[in-house]
Amino acid sequence: MNPFRRIYAFFHKNLLTKTMAIGIILALMGTTCLVRLADIQLVNGKSMAQAAAQSRTTSVTLKARRGKILDTNGAILAQSVERYTIIGNPEQAQAFVPTTCTKQTGDNCHQINGKPVGVTGAAAVARLVAPVLGMDATELGAMLSISGQYVVLKKDVTPAVKRKISKLNLGGIVYAELSNERLYSNGSLMGSLLGGVNSDGKGVAGVEQMENRTLTGQDGYQVYQQGNSGVEIPGTMTESKEAVNGSDVTLTIDRDVQWYAEKVLHDSESKYQAAWGIAMVQDVRSGDILALADSDTVEAGSDQAKMGASRAVSETFEPGSIGKVLAMSGMLQLGLHKIDDKFTVPDTVTADGQSYKDAETHGAEHWTLAGILQQSSNVGMILAGDKMTNEQRYDFIRKFGVGQDTGLNLPGESEGVLYPADSWDARTRNTVLFGQGYTVNVMQLTNAVAVIANKGVRKPQRIIKSITDADGHVEEQKPKSEATRVIDESVASQILNAMESVSDYYSNFVKVDGYRIAAKSGTAEVAGTDGRLSSIISDYSAIIPADDPRFVITVVLKDPQGSFGGLTAGPVTAQIGEFLMQKYEVPASAPRTDAIPVTW
Template identity: 65%
Template sequence: MRRIRRFFDALGQFGTRCLLVLVAFAVLSAACVGKLTVLQLVNDKGLAVAAEENRTKTVTVQANRGKIEDTNGTVLAQSVERYNVIGDPVLAQSFKPTDCTTNNKGYCHSINGKPVGTTGAAAVARLLSSVIDVDAKTLGAKLSSNLRYVVLKKNVSPEVKRKIDKLNIGGYVTTELSSIREYSNGALLGSLLGGVDGSGKGVSGIELLEDKTLTGTNGSKKYQSGGGGQVIPGTLVDSKDAVNGSDVKLTIDSDVDWYVKKALTDGVSQYHAQWGIAVVQDVQTGAIIALDDSDQIEAGSTEAMQTASRAVAQTFEPGSIGKVFAMAGMLQLGLHKMTDQFSVPSTITVDGQSYKDSHEHATTNWTLAGILQQSSNVGMIMAADQYTSEERYEFLKKFGIGQASGLNLPGESSGSLTSASTWDGRTRNTVLFGQGYSTNAMQITNAIATIANKGVKNQQYIIKSVTDADGRTTTPKRGEATRVIDESVASQMLNAMESVGEYYQAQAGISGYRIAAKTGTAEVAGSNGALTSIIADWVGVLPADNPRFVVTVILKDPEGTYGGMTAGTIFKTIGEFLMQKYQVPASTPRTDAIPVTW
């Protein structure tokens, strides 16, 4: 102890202080060396792993939704490349722009050739605002939080994305691949195509029907990033390619559908109708070539996503078109021949119920073909005296009335056809002329196509094919065709329908072509629930001598009332276009007409 005291006495006060400072530094140095040794020799692997994990990012590689095309490959709906602009507020607040000089062009920051004039989030906001349509104050506010991820703008174009890349603010602001759904034809097929929600999922129309087919499988990339968010070269550790959704091709011909839409719109305007619907179907295959209505709803719009296509959702009583199905059943059961003769008054009373024709007339001698041509309700009741209620029901059902079409379109209504056991004394007779049940435009079209197709009912379809991301094309399986009536019965019905077409030659005739048709008019409930509204419809086969198409037109409350005088004229417009577009050979003269009077 004495030696130590002497040592410190010799050093003096100043020397002692210096020695103590030296000792303190030595102890601190030893502690640092010890800590460094522990970090390097003991915890080095754990820290390296933690640092690597902090740098590692996994990003989603978005798959594109498949296209929807018409039968000729015209794109009706497609996903277009877009980008979401993403900011990192924490990094942005530390941003310091580099003024541009002659030596650092391409790596500096300027706005219209001038310095940014500030730092941090405000500087990032000013730079970004110069290329996207968002003001700097709004961007600055979003970049002033303590978050690491904020969406600054959605769905910018690839051109804007390239401009953002040239701002040299990678890491502070990045872009993520996205897409938007675009529809090429506005209100054409609007509700039928439907739309997708914000996540790209189909929510209505074809977009919903084929959502699984159209939806792809996202991929991913896993890599290490630098402090500015950039990919460190050579650090891609895992990658999974995105698989795009399949393309769906429809049977719809958009050129035909455009013309149908125009004809409907013009017709609704001409006859001051509430709305119109039209269908064009290929007789031999069951393919739907056009399916539209007069509603002006744009595909992809909120309204399209909330409103089912009227062409598939609207149901109504078909009126006298229903006589075709009832009469076909009589012939098939052998209850009558088309040449059978009837003396038909304009009114009749059966089991205490009175019925009348649309016009008063003297008792007239008509064949069964004449009853169809003149659309006589009374004649149908007279001809059906041996036609049981169960048989009437079964043939309506066989023709597809009140049954699902098999198209499975979202919002489709099957209509209503109750069993014969529920019919009262009046309904069992009104079903003979299209009242007492409801149907839709597609059911009527396919029922008439069955007659035009020699008595064979095809499964209607609207999806033509599907092509996957690898280019493999498949055809969806369709239901089997079924025979409803004999070929000879179908031929007689088509013959009688051709007499109807001739009767309306002035309104619906197509020069050079024979047509087989039936018109209908039915009272339906109006807005007040009473029978104050009218459905006027027309369905036609053309050419009658070599059936190619069935065209159905329905109008609600047209001025002119009767289907032949209103919907028939729209059929004429559509039919003339079809014959020209598909270059259908002109008809041969008719020589086998069944007599309509006796």
């Protein structure tokens, strides 16, 4: 055979073999693909589709908004506003490749000031996002370079910033979660009293803590599938529950009265060089607290506001001679004396082996019981209380609310201290007659004086006026306890009359033109920082107008220059009283014609 023919036959045979081999391989591959396709579509198609859907399914929390805190007239004191937390996905950020902007891409691309991003990965994401968040790109890049799929980039950004983030075409890499920011529009007004919330939005001090359950809403959720951009795929939502916002809390506090009380406290702190001051205003008729102020300057919602209670709530002190109102009311109620009974009062007395003296030296004065209150005589109170047992003294002090929970439930409130009568020593049994040997807070003291203004009845106090739920339903908040009679109306009237004589005594320093005032001053020696009786509490509690009581005002100053409550706390009380008369347009008082004699 021709050599060339043998060579051709060899190659032809081998080519045919190779072709057949390739054909067989292709046939096997085709068969495998068909089998795999049949398996996917006919056998495992449903389960794989479910797995794919599950991988795209996400659950998103719908944040409930915390309720507002408002004053009695509807002025907003605290509210939550729409804010967002910006979240990054580090794993996706590190795999990010920017899309160059062309006519074909339209707006679905990435650029910085019209120029390409220039880098890839976390650095590229950081360059895009940093200007919008006002952050350093290097710092942001480091945050996105960690392992994991979740990192908080920035909290409490505004809706405007959130919209800018959404336009960066970084869905699934950088996105926003709805949150709320707590705002206090009045700065330090009621700062410690309002308190604040922690990073989780939970009230941790003040009214925010006290009403946390009411103010807190219930979060909702949505379950849906999201695409590669992180956006919801239309029609894939399978489950949802709407968020229910928290209820609004309306206080009895009048923002204007609170503001003025805080202002005059700050002024008096400077004028009298006092260590601190407290002021409270209570509506006689309702028991509502219109102002509960102190001189501390604390921004509402600040760390300081979250760490402690308002001084007006937590501070306790001996009431001093204001306590004479309580003891003298008991003497009249028990029938031990009449308000015009006559006493010869020296400036010193010894009782139960203990010596006592009045604040000022004087001779043997001819005072009635009303005069003893007017002149604030400690010696006179001991003489008048001679037949009053320890148990009777204790019972009447307690009936006025001393040593008891006010029912306000304010965080940090102390009940004060009133020891049982059987634990008193020979000195304490007499000092309680003039407001020493027990302690009160300003709420207790103000409500005790309000008993006299309210014809002998002690009404429960209130600082929460109403609750308004997310649907707008308003529920008036009633005190948990009932009003109780402490003394007869006639006794209250006599004490009120005597207190008006006290006010007349201080009229050169404490007055509101056109209005009669019934008041009592107090000055008590208390322990100072050295542990000795080196500090002074000066206080003054006033009922205005005396002829038709509307308000009780109490002011307490620590270590003021001038010491006596009538000369320091008294003028501050009058300032607040004048403001109240003008604000509430209270009619002027009728002239006084029924003064009980104070001397004989």
